[in-house]
Amino acid sequence: xxxxxxxxxxxxxxxxxxxxxxxxxxxxxxxxxxxxxxxxxxxxxxxxxxxxxxxxxxxxxxxxxxxxxxxxxxxxxxxxxxxxxxxxxxxxxxxxxxxxxxxxxxxxxxxxxxxxxxxxxxxxxxxxxxxxxxxxxxxxxxxxxxxxxxxxxxxxxxxxxxxxxxxxxxxxxxxxxxxxxxxxxxxxxxxxxxxxxxxxxxxxxxxxxxxxxxxxxxxxxxxxxxxxxxxxxxxxxxxxxxxxxxxxxxxxxxxxxxxxxxxxxxxxxxxxxxxxxxxxxxxxxxxxxxxxxxxxxxxxxxxxxxxxxxxxxxxxxxxxxxxxxxxxxxxxxxxxxxxxxxxxxxxxxxxxxxxxxxxxxxxxxxxxxxxxxxxxxxxxxxxxxxxxxxxxxxxxxxxxxxxxxxxxxxxxxxxxxxxxxxxxxxxxxxxxxxxxxxxxxxxxxxxxxxxxxxxxxxxxxxxxxxxxxxxxxxxxxxxxxxxxxxxxxxxxxxxxxxxxxxxxxxxxxxxxxxxxxxxxxxxxxxxxxxxxxxxxxxxxxxxxxxxxxxxxxxxxxxxxxxxxxxxxxxxxx
Numbered sequence: 001x002x003x004x005x006x007x008x009x010x011x012x013x014x015x016x017x018x019x020x021x022x023x024x025x026x027x028x029x030x031x032x033x034x035x036x037x038x039x040x041x042x043x044x045x046x047x048x049x050x051x052x053x054x055x056x057x058x059x060x061x062x063x064x065x066x067x068x069x070x071x072x073x074x075x076x077x078x079x080x081x082x083x084x085x086x087x088x089x090x091x092x093x094x095x096x097x098x099x100x101x102x103x104x105x106x107x108x109x110x111x112x113x114x115x116x117x118x119x120x121x122x123x124x125x126x127x128x129x130x131x132x133x134x135x136x137x138x139x140x141x142x143x144x145x146x147x148x149x150x151x152x153x154x155x156x157x158x159x160x161x162x163x164x165x166x167x168x169x170x171x172x173x174x175x176x177x178x179x180x181x182x183x184x185x186x187x188x189x190x191x192x193x194x195x196x197x198x199x200x201x202x203x204x205x206x207x208x209x210x211x212x213x214x215x216x217x218x219x220x221x222x223x224x225x226x227x228x229x230x231x232x233x234x235x236x237x238x239x240x241x242x243x244x245x246x247x248x249x250x251x252x253x254x255x256x257x258x259x260x261x262x263x264x265x266x267x268x269x270x271x272x273x274x275x276x277x278x279x280x281x282x283x284x285x286x287x288x289x290x291x292x293x294x295x296x297x298x299x300x301x302x303x304x305x306x307x308x309x310x311x312x313x314x315x316x317x318x319x320x321x322x323x324x325x326x327x328x329x330x331x332x333x334x335x336x337x338x339x340x341x342x343x344x345x346x347x348x349x350x351x352x353x354x355x356x357x358x359x360x361x362x363x364x365x366x367x368x369x370x371x372x373x374x375x376x377x378x379x380x381x382x383x384x385x386x387x388x389x390x391x392x393x394x395x396x397x398x399x400x401x402x403x404x405x406x407x408x409x410x411x412x413x414x415x416x417x418x419x420x421x422x423x424x425x426x427x428x429x430x431x432x433x434x435x436x437x438x439x440x441x442x443x444x445x446x447x448x449x450x451x452x453x454x455x456x457x458x459x460x461x462x463x464x465x466x467x468x469x470x471x472x473x474x475x476x477x478x479x480x481x482x483x484x485x486x487x488x489x490x491x492x493x494x495x496x497x498x499x500x501x502x503x504x505x506x507x508x509x510x511x512x513x514x515x516x517x518x519x520x521x522x523x524x525x526x527x528x529x530x531x532x533x534x535x536x537x538x539x540x541x542x543x544x545x546x547x548x549x550x551x552x553x554x555x556x557x558x559x560x561x562x563x564x565x566x567x568x569x570x571x572x573x
Contacts (some may be wrong), residue, residue, distance in 0.1 A: 079143030098148040117216035128179035151202040156195035181302035191215035193232035210359030234284025244537040417572035453565035460562025471543035490565035502537035
């Protein structure tokens with residue numbers, strides 16, 4: 001079973017040196033510049049990398065609305081024209097869907113690097129990124145076709161209405177950091193991560209546009225791509241919290257910071273900013289290795305940023321506001337004024353006093369009937385209670401014997417299983433890379449809608465022989481008697497196999513020295529593993545050796561393939 005992976009093509013490096021600074025070329029819009037799917041930036045922004053040196057610039061191809069590429073992609077509207085290339089909204093007439101297209105002359109000095117970057121990005125296949133659909137060199141043109149998301153909105157557009165709520169900002173930085181960490185593990189960098197490259201869909205998910213391609217179009221590179229992208233994520237979070245760009249220059253419709261005061265924390269720029277998110281933004285904005293009077297270590301890679309986010313307390317969404325219902329008002333019919341003329345506004349009307357209840361002849365008869373029934377019921381109940389007490393006295397000897405027979409265990413209730421609290425969890429990596437490092441707390445946070453997930457695999461359901469399995473080691477705080485483990489799974493199907501081991505530690509667990517507690521195979525979304533015999537352990541390994549096949553999951557950004565996700569893990573003893 002092979003995991004989906006790709007290698008870098010002249011776009012990434014893992015060094016952690018000080019990033020260089022380069023300004024993007026100024027673009028001019030040809031068409032509707034505020035379209036939420038435009039592919040390039042119309043503001044001069046703080047970025048990282050080194051711009052391509054002066055050289056021969058190719059003339060842009062003579063294209064127009066209605067022109068077709070490969071007899072398939074019909075160009076509709078030019079959204080950007082810059083430095084020899086243009087970006088278009090187009091229609092894929094074969095599949096009848098909207099797409100985006102970057103077009104360059106074949107002899108453009110950056111044509112080869114754009115093709116290489118696009119093909120590398122396409123191999124990643126991570127749904128958190130806007131996908132590259134095609135990259136072609138055809139006669140005298142080079143063009144890259146990518147997804148077009150008509151229901152998505154750029155972060156720059158969202159911030160035009162004000163800063164994001166803390167929960168929205170938390171979701172944004174968490175999803176963007178996790179996505180970029182995954183890209184860097186495959187050797188890909190963005191280098192142009194700004195508010196125009198980050199989109200929020202109508203379902204609330206965040207997606208990144210232009211991975212590797214946007215930088216290649218402008219000839220931008222960096223000796224420290226991980227630090228460059230991490231600082232860009234910090235700038236995005238800073239802007240989301242303050243509605244200000246964390247540099248002196250204005251950019252992306254946001255005002256920059258006042259000159260000559262340096263970088264100040266978001267909670268000093270705007271009142272009411274979440275303190276934890278403010279500190280996280282400062283840790284990501286490395287600023288020559290300093291974090292502006294903060295004591296925490298800076299985050300210089302997306303992986304470190306993901307870890308820092310995981311250490312934060314989760315920020316819950318705001319409680320929905322419910323409008324109080326109006327006070328109950330009696331109708332005019334209930335008030336005995338049916339058919340009367342409505343009172344004039346501002347005139348107080350006397351309210352008629354209702355007659356005393358049950359004063360008529362029928363009411364008095366009803367009261368006597370109810371009283372008689374109550375007296376009869378009380379008498380019958382007293383007689384049944386006395387009879388029951390006498391019967392219990394006659395059987396007391398037999399009951400006592402039954403309770404004390406069979407060594408005193410016949411009627412002794414079994415103790416109910418007690419839940420065991422999970423204090424910590426860490427992914428166990430037997431071979432290859434991590435599956436979803438940093439998401440382990442989602443499996444014991446009490447929220448069944450959050451998940452730790454595996455990667456999508458090309459073959460299954462068993463991982464072997466390519467991989468022995470994947471799983472998480474849990475710390476129970478101290479040695480506990482363990483009897484049952486209940487695991488909530490996201491995907492049903494044929495089939496999921498879960499094994500349970502008593503591990504020796506959290507960080508250096510080994511299945512060779514671990515004691516097997518039990519296993520189960522299920523086709524549903526719940527797996528219950530019962531211990532074959534009583535086991536006392538502090539560390540427990542939940543180990544997946546087989547997973548089902550399922551389609552694309554837009555909620556978790558999981559590609560189609562053999563995969564599984566764990567929602568909640570509960571231990572009882």
